[in-house]
Amino acid sequence: MPFLEWISQPWPWYVAGPLIGLVVPALLLVSGRPFGLSTSFEDMCAATLPAKPELLRRDWKQGSWRLSLVAGIALGGLLTALAIPNPEAEVAISAATRADLEGLGLTTFSGLAPTQIFSWESLGTVAGFVIIVLGGYMVGFGSRYASGCTSGHAIMGLANLQVPSLLAVLGFFAGGLTATWLILPALL
Amino acid sequence: MGAAEVGAEGRPGRETLWKFVLVGIFLGVVFTKAEVISWFRIQEMFRFQSFHMYGIIGSAVFVGAISILLIRRLEARTVYGDPIRLADKESRGRNYRYWIGGGLFGLGWGLLGACPGPIFALIGNGVTVLLVSLAAALVGTWSYGWLRPHLPHH
Numbered sequence: 539m540p541f542l543e544w545i546s547q548p549w550p551w552y553v554a555g556p557l558i559g560l561v562v563p564a565l566l567l568v569s570g571r572p573f574g575l576s577t578s579f580e581d582m583c584a585a586t587l588p589a590k591p592e593l594l595r596r597d598w599k600q601g602s603w604r605l606s607l608v609a610g611i612a613l614g615g616l617l618t619a620l621a622i623p624n625p626e627a628e629v630a631i632s633a634a635t636r637a638d639l640e641g642l643g644l645t646t647f648s649g650l651a652p653t654q655i656f657s658w659e660s661l662g663t664v665a666g667f668v669i670i671v672l673g674g675y676m677v678g679f680g681s682r683y684a685s686g687c688t689s690g691h692a693i694m695g696l697a698n699l700q701v702p703s704l705l706a707v708l709g710f711f712a713g714g715l716t717a718t719w720l721i722l723p724a725l726l
Numbered sequence: 727m728g729a730a731e732v733g734a735e736g737r738p739g740r741e742t743l744w745k746f747v748l749v750g751i752f753l754g755v756v757f758t759k760a761e762v763i764s765w766f767r768i769q770e771m772f773r774f775q776s777f778h779m780y781g782i783i784g785s786a787v788f789v790g791a792i793s794i795l796l797i798r799r800l801e802a803r804t805v806y807g808d809p810i811r812l813a814d815k816e817s818r819g820r821n822y823r824y825w826i827g828g829g830l831f832g833l834g835w836g837l838l839g840a841c842p843g844p845i846f847a848l849i850g851n852g853v854t855v856l857l858v859s860l861a862a863a864l865v866g867t868w869s870y871g872w873l874r875p876h877l878p879h880h
Binding site: 545548549550551552553554555556557558559560561562563564565566567568569570572573575576578579580582583586587590591592593594602603604606607608609610611612613614615616617618619622624629631632634635638639647649650651652655656657658660661668669670671672673674675676677678679680681682683684685686687688689691692693694695696697698699700701702703705706707708709710711712713714715716717718719721722 | 741743744745746747748749750751752753754755756757758759760761762763764765766767768769770771772773775776777778779780781782783784785786787788789790791793794796797802804805806808810811812813814815816817821823824825826827828829830831832833834835836837838839840841842843845846847848849850851852853854855856858859860861862863864865866867868869870871872874877
């Protein structure tokens, strides 16, 4: 199988997980900095928003390395979509998940996220607004309240055996299970 | 984008930013190819119907932990020759900030199917409506900044 065709296939967990884990030593060795992405939200607020609370009154240029990192992530997504897109139209989720989501009324299964929810048109619907806008709001509010997100706590914090990070990850899962089992069924 | 001033939290002086862009591109590619940025995969995880996401998070933590152990044992230094110091996460009182903040983050993660890194990767993948989610996350960050003095943290 030609190389491009081969790496265009979805990558299994045992390839992707270790590669993500290697970002921890990579950042430490090239810069001495800990892995963590949600602080970039503070950098962006510090750089742009007026009337800043104390949390955001700092020199955003101190976070320019983080802003470069998240800009790179967007670029990596773009390059993947252009050069090595998934040859299949749908993400190969388990039959049980597909059946559950169909039971909730989901009809579109192509792409990385269902277009039925994630489109500009659906912003005007209750489900679209709650998922896209309130969901994004809580990701921002919660990650800064907990002082970290999936990268800073679930990966960096757990890898560094931090008990506070374990508490945060338990919180992440409690919230995610609530959203999945109680809120989404009422919305979709 | 050649260099920028970095201060207290990093190496003083001027530091190139390109290496961070490169690490970011690497992450963006892996996030996309492993489908961890897919709303469907996050639903599958929270429904306990596949090992995929647990395998990714678990093996990432494992590789990160071994790496940190080696860095400590070997007293490895950065490419600048500086010692590598890892700060402990603040632990105070009952640590409400991790429970409550983590729970609120999880609600957002479960609905949106994307945490901060994947939000950027999805925008790059052309799911442009996530720009609205990013803007909402910034409003969330800003409003947390205002409410912080009134919220329980410890």
